[in-house]
Amino acid sequence: MEEQKHFKHPSFYPGDAPETEHPFSLYISVWILLFVLSAFSYAVDLAEIQGYLRWFLVTVFAFLKAGLVVGVFMHMAWERMAFLYAIMLPPLFLLALVGILAVDGAFVYYIRDLFMPLVGE
Amino acid sequence: MSNNQTVSFEHSIPDNLKGLVADWSSDVQTFRVRWSKAMMWIFLVSDTFIFGSFLCAYMAVRLTTIEPWPPTSEVFALHVGGADVPLLLIAIMTFILISSSGTMAMAVTSGYKKERKKTAFLILLTALGGLAFVGMQMFEWSKLIFEEGIRPWGNPFGAAQFGGFFFMITGFHGLHVSIGVVYLCIVAKRVWEGRYDRLNDYQMVEVAGLYWHFVDLVWIFIFAFFYLW
Numbered sequence: 001m002e003e004q005k006h007f008k009h010p011s012f013y014p015g016d017a018p019e020t021e022h023p024f025s026l027y028i029s030v031w032i033l034l035f036v037l038s039a040f041s042y043a044v045d046l047a048e049i050q051g052y053l054r055w056f057l058v059t060v061f062a063f064l065k066a067g068l069v070v071g072v073f074m075h076m077a078w079e080r081m082a083f084l085y086a087i088m089l090p091p092l093f094l095l096a097l098v099g100i101l102a103v104d105g106a107f108v109y110y111i112r113d114l115f116m117p118l119v120g121e
Numbered sequence: 122m123s124n125n126q127t128v129s130f131e132h133s134i135p136d137n138l139k140g141l142v143a144d145w146s147s148d149v150q151t152f153r154v155r156w157s158k159a160m161m162w163i164f165l166v167s168d169t170f171i172f173g174s175f176l177c178a179y180m181a182v183r184l185t186t187i188e189p190w191p192p193t194s195e196v197f198a199l200h201v202g203g204a205d206v207p208l209l210l211i212a213i214m215t216f217i218l219i220s221s222s223g224t225m226a227m228a229v230t231s232g233y234k235k236e237r238k239k240t241a242f243l244i245l246l247t248a249l250g251g252l253a254f255v256g257m258q259m260f261e262w263s264k265l266i267f268e269e270g271i272r273p274w275g276n277p278f279g280a281a282q283f284g285g286f287f288f289m290i291t292g293f294h295g296l297h298v299s300i301g302v303v304y305l306c307i308v309a310k311r312v313w314e315g316r317y318d319r320l321n322d323y324q325m326v327e328v329a330g331l332y333w334h335f336v337d338l339v340w341i342f343i344f345a346f347f348y349l350w
Contacts, residue, residue: 022230023230024230027227027230028223030223031222031226035216035219038212038215038216038219038344041344042212045194045208054349055350058346058349059345061345062342062344062345062346066341069222069337070334070338072226073223073225073226073330074334074335075327079154080136080140080144080152081136081137081140081144082152083152083154083162085141086151086152087163087165087166090170091166091169091170091173094169097173097174097177101177101180101184102180102184104181105181105182105183105184105185108185109184109185109186112185
Protein backbone atom coordinates (compact mmCIF):
# COMPACT_ATOMS: atom_id res chain seq x y z
CA MET A 1 0.00 0.00 0.00
CA GLU A 2 2.89 2.27 0.75
CA GLU A 3 4.08 2.06 -2.85
CA GLN A 4 0.67 2.88 -4.23
CA LYS A 5 0.54 6.02 -2.14
CA HIS A 6 3.89 6.94 -3.54
CA PHE A 7 2.70 6.33 -7.08
CA LYS A 8 -0.33 8.60 -6.80
CA HIS A 9 2.08 11.41 -6.35
CA PRO A 10 2.92 12.94 -9.72
CA SER A 11 6.45 14.03 -8.87
CA PHE A 12 7.81 10.54 -9.45
CA TYR A 13 8.76 9.99 -13.06
CA PRO A 14 11.47 7.40 -13.69
CA GLY A 15 12.58 9.02 -16.93
CA ASP A 16 12.80 12.47 -15.40
CA ALA A 17 16.19 14.06 -15.02
CA PRO A 18 17.83 13.40 -11.64
CA GLU A 19 17.96 17.09 -10.72
CA THR A 20 19.35 16.78 -7.24
CA GLU A 21 22.55 15.25 -8.48
CA HIS A 22 23.89 18.47 -9.99
CA PRO A 23 26.16 20.32 -7.57
CA PHE A 24 26.42 24.11 -7.46
CA SER A 25 29.99 23.82 -8.76
CA LEU A 26 28.69 22.61 -12.15
CA TYR A 27 26.51 25.71 -12.51
CA ILE A 28 29.31 27.99 -11.38
CA SER A 29 31.71 26.55 -13.97
CA VAL A 30 29.10 27.01 -16.71
CA TRP A 31 28.48 30.53 -15.42
CA ILE A 32 32.21 31.34 -15.68
CA LEU A 33 32.36 29.75 -19.13
CA LEU A 34 29.46 31.96 -20.26
CA PHE A 35 31.33 35.03 -19.01
CA VAL A 36 34.47 33.99 -20.85
CA LEU A 37 32.56 33.38 -24.11
CA SER A 38 30.76 36.74 -23.75
CA ALA A 39 34.13 38.40 -23.20
CA PHE A 40 35.42 36.72 -26.36
CA SER A 41 32.53 38.09 -28.45
CA TYR A 42 33.03 41.51 -26.88
CA ALA A 43 36.74 41.25 -27.71
CA VAL A 44 35.85 40.62 -31.36
CA ASP A 45 34.21 44.06 -31.37
CA LEU A 46 37.04 45.75 -29.45
CA ALA A 47 39.67 44.28 -31.78
CA GLU A 48 37.60 45.66 -34.69
CA ILE A 49 37.68 42.38 -36.58
CA GLN A 50 35.52 42.89 -39.67
CA GLY A 51 33.91 40.89 -42.45
CA TYR A 52 33.40 37.14 -42.56
CA LEU A 53 35.75 36.39 -39.65
CA ARG A 54 33.72 38.71 -37.37
CA TRP A 55 30.40 37.12 -38.36
CA PHE A 56 31.84 33.64 -38.01
CA LEU A 57 33.35 34.24 -34.56
CA VAL A 58 30.27 36.06 -33.19
CA THR A 59 27.97 33.27 -34.42
CA VAL A 60 30.18 30.49 -33.05
CA PHE A 61 30.40 32.10 -29.60
CA ALA A 62 26.63 32.72 -29.56
CA PHE A 63 25.83 29.10 -30.38
CA LEU A 64 28.35 27.79 -27.83
CA LYS A 65 26.69 29.95 -25.15
CA ALA A 66 23.23 28.85 -26.27
CA GLY A 67 24.31 25.21 -26.06
CA LEU A 68 25.54 25.68 -22.49
CA VAL A 69 22.35 27.45 -21.40
CA VAL A 70 20.00 24.90 -23.01
CA GLY A 71 22.08 21.84 -22.12
CA VAL A 72 23.07 22.56 -18.53
CA PHE A 73 20.92 25.39 -17.16
CA MET A 74 17.74 24.10 -18.81
CA HIS A 75 18.75 20.44 -18.15
CA MET A 76 18.22 19.40 -21.76
CA ALA A 77 21.40 17.29 -21.62
CA TRP A 78 19.67 14.96 -19.14
CA GLU A 79 16.29 14.66 -20.86
CA ARG A 80 15.27 11.61 -22.83
CA MET A 81 15.88 11.57 -26.58
CA ALA A 82 12.14 11.58 -27.42
CA PHE A 83 11.68 14.86 -25.57
CA LEU A 84 14.97 16.37 -26.70
CA TYR A 85 14.18 15.89 -30.39
CA ALA A 86 10.56 17.07 -30.01
CA ILE A 87 11.82 20.37 -28.61
CA MET A 88 15.10 20.90 -30.43
CA LEU A 89 14.21 19.84 -34.00
CA PRO A 90 11.32 22.25 -34.84
CA PRO A 91 13.45 25.42 -34.47
CA LEU A 92 15.74 24.04 -37.19
CA PHE A 93 13.00 24.99 -39.67
CA LEU A 94 14.15 28.57 -39.10
CA LEU A 95 17.29 27.65 -41.05
CA ALA A 96 15.12 27.19 -44.16
CA LEU A 97 13.68 30.67 -43.58
CA VAL A 98 17.20 32.08 -43.18
CA GLY A 99 18.30 30.42 -46.41
CA ILE A 100 15.32 31.65 -48.44
CA LEU A 101 15.54 35.18 -47.06
CA ALA A 102 19.30 35.34 -47.66
CA VAL A 103 18.81 34.53 -51.36
CA ASP A 104 15.88 36.93 -51.63
CA GLY A 105 17.71 39.68 -49.73
CA ALA A 106 20.74 39.44 -51.99
CA PHE A 107 18.49 39.72 -55.05
CA VAL A 108 16.59 42.75 -53.69
CA TYR A 109 19.90 44.44 -52.90
CA TYR A 110 21.14 43.74 -56.43
CA ILE A 111 17.98 45.27 -57.95
CA ARG A 112 18.13 48.31 -55.69
CA ASP A 113 21.81 48.80 -56.34
CA LEU A 114 21.06 48.69 -60.07
CA PHE A 115 18.07 51.04 -60.20
CA MET A 116 18.17 53.33 -57.15
CA PRO A 117 20.97 55.52 -58.59
CA LEU A 118 18.85 55.98 -61.76
CA VAL A 119 15.71 56.93 -59.82
CA GLY A 120 17.65 59.15 -57.44
CA GLU A 121 16.65 59.75 -53.86
CA MET B 122 9.53 -3.39 -4.15
CA SER B 123 6.92 -2.70 -6.80
CA ASN B 124 8.54 0.69 -7.07
CA ASN B 125 11.76 -0.83 -8.29
CA GLN B 126 9.93 -3.13 -10.66
CA THR B 127 8.23 -0.17 -12.32
CA VAL B 128 11.54 1.63 -12.59
CA SER B 129 13.15 -1.31 -14.33
CA PHE B 130 10.12 -1.57 -16.65
CA GLU B 131 10.42 2.09 -17.62
CA HIS B 132 14.11 1.71 -18.27
CA SER B 133 13.76 -1.46 -20.31
CA ILE B 134 13.08 0.86 -23.25
CA PRO B 135 16.58 1.95 -24.30
CA ASP B 136 17.43 5.63 -24.71
CA ASN B 137 18.60 5.55 -28.33
CA LEU B 138 16.94 5.63 -31.76
CA LYS B 139 15.03 2.42 -30.97
CA GLY B 140 13.90 4.00 -27.74
CA LEU B 141 12.84 7.13 -29.57
CA VAL B 142 10.58 5.11 -31.85
CA ALA B 143 9.26 3.07 -28.92
CA ASP B 144 8.51 6.20 -26.88
CA TRP B 145 6.67 7.89 -29.73
CA SER B 146 4.68 4.81 -30.70
CA SER B 147 3.87 3.54 -27.22
CA ASP B 148 0.37 5.07 -27.40
CA VAL B 149 0.48 5.71 -23.67
CA GLN B 150 2.75 8.59 -22.82
CA THR B 151 5.35 10.05 -25.15
CA PHE B 152 7.24 12.43 -22.89
CA ARG B 153 8.33 11.11 -19.53
CA VAL B 154 8.29 14.56 -18.00
CA ARG B 155 5.60 16.34 -16.07
CA TRP B 156 2.97 18.27 -17.97
CA SER B 157 4.02 21.56 -16.40
CA LYS B 158 7.53 21.11 -17.76
CA ALA B 159 6.45 19.82 -21.19
CA MET B 160 4.00 22.67 -21.68
CA MET B 161 6.56 25.29 -20.67
CA TRP B 162 9.00 23.83 -23.18
CA ILE B 163 6.35 23.81 -25.92
CA PHE B 164 5.53 27.43 -25.14
CA LEU B 165 9.22 28.25 -25.36
CA VAL B 166 9.45 26.58 -28.77
CA SER B 167 6.61 28.81 -30.01
CA ASP B 168 8.39 31.82 -28.51
CA THR B 169 11.56 30.73 -30.31
CA PHE B 170 9.66 31.06 -33.57
CA ILE B 171 8.51 34.58 -32.67
CA PHE B 172 12.01 35.79 -31.90
CA GLY B 173 13.38 33.74 -34.78
CA SER B 174 10.99 35.48 -37.18
CA PHE B 175 12.01 38.88 -35.81
CA LEU B 176 15.69 38.13 -36.31
CA CYS B 177 15.11 36.64 -39.78
CA ALA B 178 13.14 39.73 -40.82
CA TYR B 179 15.98 41.86 -39.47
CA MET B 180 18.48 39.87 -41.54
CA ALA B 181 16.32 40.14 -44.68
CA VAL B 182 16.02 43.93 -44.34
CA ARG B 183 19.64 44.46 -43.41
CA LEU B 184 20.71 42.59 -46.54
CA THR B 185 18.69 44.91 -48.77
CA THR B 186 19.57 48.42 -47.55
CA ILE B 187 21.61 50.53 -49.94
CA GLU B 188 22.40 52.99 -47.17
CA PRO B 189 24.97 51.65 -44.67
CA TRP B 190 23.64 50.09 -41.47
CA PRO B 191 24.31 52.32 -38.42
CA PRO B 192 27.61 51.37 -36.72
CA THR B 193 26.19 49.69 -33.60
CA SER B 194 29.39 49.72 -31.59
CA GLU B 195 29.45 53.54 -31.89
CA VAL B 196 25.69 54.08 -31.51
CA PHE B 197 25.67 52.07 -28.28
CA ALA B 198 28.93 53.47 -26.93
CA LEU B 199 28.95 54.92 -23.42
CA HIS B 200 30.94 58.06 -22.61
CA VAL B 201 33.08 57.16 -19.58
CA GLY B 202 36.03 59.18 -18.27
CA GLY B 203 36.44 61.29 -21.40
CA ALA B 204 36.43 58.37 -23.83
CA ASP B 205 33.75 56.44 -25.70
CA VAL B 206 33.72 52.82 -24.60
CA PRO B 207 31.89 50.79 -27.27
CA LEU B 208 28.93 48.67 -26.15
CA LEU B 209 29.77 49.15 -22.45
CA LEU B 210 26.17 49.26 -21.24
CA ILE B 211 25.32 46.21 -23.35
CA ALA B 212 28.27 44.33 -21.85
CA ILE B 213 27.06 45.15 -18.33
CA MET B 214 23.50 44.12 -19.22
CA THR B 215 24.80 40.82 -20.61
CA PHE B 216 26.82 40.27 -17.42
CA ILE B 217 23.74 40.87 -15.25
CA LEU B 218 21.45 38.61 -17.29
CA ILE B 219 23.95 35.73 -17.35
CA SER B 220 24.46 36.11 -13.59
CA SER B 221 20.71 36.01 -12.99
CA SER B 222 20.57 32.82 -15.05
CA GLY B 223 23.27 31.37 -12.79
CA THR B 224 21.37 32.24 -9.61
CA MET B 225 18.21 30.77 -11.14
CA ALA B 226 19.99 27.47 -11.86
CA MET B 227 21.08 27.41 -8.21
CA ALA B 228 17.53 28.19 -7.09
CA VAL B 229 16.27 25.14 -9.02
CA THR B 230 18.90 22.92 -7.37
CA SER B 231 18.07 24.30 -3.92
CA GLY B 232 14.42 23.69 -4.69
CA TYR B 233 15.03 20.02 -5.37
CA LYS B 234 16.92 19.84 -2.06
CA LYS B 235 13.78 21.42 -0.52
CA GLU B 236 15.75 24.28 1.05
CA ARG B 237 12.82 26.67 1.30
CA LYS B 238 14.47 29.93 2.41
CA LYS B 239 17.54 29.55 0.21
CA THR B 240 15.37 28.84 -2.85
CA ALA B 241 13.15 31.88 -2.22
CA PHE B 242 16.21 34.07 -1.67
CA LEU B 243 17.90 32.90 -4.88
CA ILE B 244 14.71 33.43 -6.92
CA LEU B 245 14.37 36.94 -5.51
CA LEU B 246 18.01 37.62 -6.36
CA THR B 247 17.27 36.48 -9.93
CA ALA B 248 14.25 38.78 -10.12
CA LEU B 249 16.42 41.63 -8.85
CA GLY B 250 18.89 40.98 -11.68
CA GLY B 251 16.01 41.10 -14.14
CA LEU B 252 14.82 44.38 -12.66
CA ALA B 253 18.31 45.86 -13.01
CA PHE B 254 18.39 44.68 -16.63
CA VAL B 255 15.06 46.34 -17.46
CA GLY B 256 16.18 49.53 -15.68
CA MET B 257 19.34 49.69 -17.77
CA GLN B 258 17.32 49.02 -20.90
CA MET B 259 15.08 51.99 -20.04
CA PHE B 260 18.22 54.11 -19.64
CA GLU B 261 19.50 52.87 -23.02
CA TRP B 262 16.18 53.57 -24.77
CA SER B 263 15.83 57.09 -23.36
CA LYS B 264 19.43 57.87 -24.31
CA LEU B 265 18.80 56.69 -27.88
CA ILE B 266 15.46 58.49 -28.19
CA PHE B 267 16.22 61.81 -26.50
CA GLU B 268 19.95 62.26 -27.12
CA GLU B 269 20.71 60.38 -30.34
CA GLY B 270 17.38 61.05 -32.06
CA ILE B 271 16.74 57.47 -33.12
CA ARG B 272 13.16 56.86 -34.23
CA PRO B 273 11.39 53.76 -35.60
CA TRP B 274 11.18 55.54 -38.97
CA GLY B 275 14.65 57.03 -39.19
CA ASN B 276 17.89 58.03 -37.51
CA PRO B 277 20.92 60.24 -38.16
CA PHE B 278 23.38 57.31 -38.46
CA GLY B 279 22.29 55.44 -41.60
CA ALA B 280 19.61 53.04 -42.78
CA ALA B 281 16.16 54.17 -41.62
CA GLN B 282 15.02 50.63 -40.75
CA PHE B 283 17.48 50.40 -37.85
CA GLY B 284 15.19 52.05 -35.28
CA GLY B 285 12.16 49.96 -36.09
CA PHE B 286 14.03 46.69 -35.64
CA PHE B 287 15.88 47.88 -32.56
CA PHE B 288 12.76 48.99 -30.71
CA MET B 289 10.73 45.96 -31.74
CA ILE B 290 13.31 43.27 -30.95
CA THR B 291 14.75 44.71 -27.73
CA GLY B 292 11.29 45.91 -26.69
CA PHE B 293 9.80 42.47 -27.07
CA HIS B 294 12.71 40.97 -25.16
CA GLY B 295 12.38 43.61 -22.43
CA LEU B 296 8.69 42.73 -22.15
CA HIS B 297 9.68 39.10 -21.62
CA VAL B 298 12.13 40.10 -18.89
CA SER B 299 9.48 42.28 -17.20
CA ILE B 300 6.90 39.48 -17.26
CA GLY B 301 9.61 37.13 -15.99
CA VAL B 302 10.31 39.41 -13.00
CA VAL B 303 6.61 39.34 -12.03
CA TYR B 304 6.47 35.57 -12.58
CA LEU B 305 9.58 34.99 -10.44
CA CYS B 306 8.21 37.20 -7.65
CA ILE B 307 5.01 35.12 -7.57
CA VAL B 308 7.01 31.86 -7.46
CA ALA B 309 9.31 33.27 -4.75
CA LYS B 310 6.28 34.22 -2.67
CA ARG B 311 4.86 30.72 -3.01
CA VAL B 312 8.19 29.15 -2.08
CA TRP B 313 8.49 31.45 0.94
CA GLU B 314 4.95 30.62 2.10
CA GLY B 315 5.82 26.92 1.97
CA ARG B 316 3.33 25.97 -0.73
CA TYR B 317 5.80 23.64 -2.46
CA ASP B 318 6.80 22.12 0.89
CA ARG B 319 3.17 21.23 1.53
CA LEU B 320 2.93 19.71 -1.95
CA ASN B 321 6.31 18.09 -1.35
CA ASP B 322 7.15 19.16 -4.90
CA TYR B 323 9.38 21.99 -6.16
CA GLN B 324 8.89 21.32 -9.87
CA MET B 325 7.26 24.73 -10.45
CA VAL B 326 10.59 26.34 -9.56
CA GLU B 327 12.25 24.43 -12.37
CA VAL B 328 9.46 25.44 -14.78
CA ALA B 329 9.93 29.11 -13.85
CA GLY B 330 13.66 28.56 -14.31
CA LEU B 331 13.11 27.30 -17.85
CA TYR B 332 11.33 30.54 -18.73
CA TRP B 333 14.07 32.64 -17.20
CA HIS B 334 16.89 30.77 -18.95
CA PHE B 335 15.01 31.21 -22.23
CA VAL B 336 15.01 34.99 -21.72
CA ASP B 337 18.78 34.76 -21.25
CA LEU B 338 19.03 32.56 -24.35
CA VAL B 339 17.19 35.09 -26.51
CA TRP B 340 19.48 37.84 -25.24
CA ILE B 341 22.54 35.81 -26.33
CA PHE B 342 21.25 35.90 -29.92
CA ILE B 343 20.16 39.56 -29.79
CA PHE B 344 23.58 40.46 -28.40
CA ALA B 345 25.30 38.54 -31.19
CA PHE B 346 23.14 39.39 -34.19
CA PHE B 347 21.91 42.87 -33.42
CA TYR B 348 24.73 44.46 -31.45
CA LEU B 349 27.83 42.66 -32.72
CA TRP B 350 27.15 41.69 -36.36
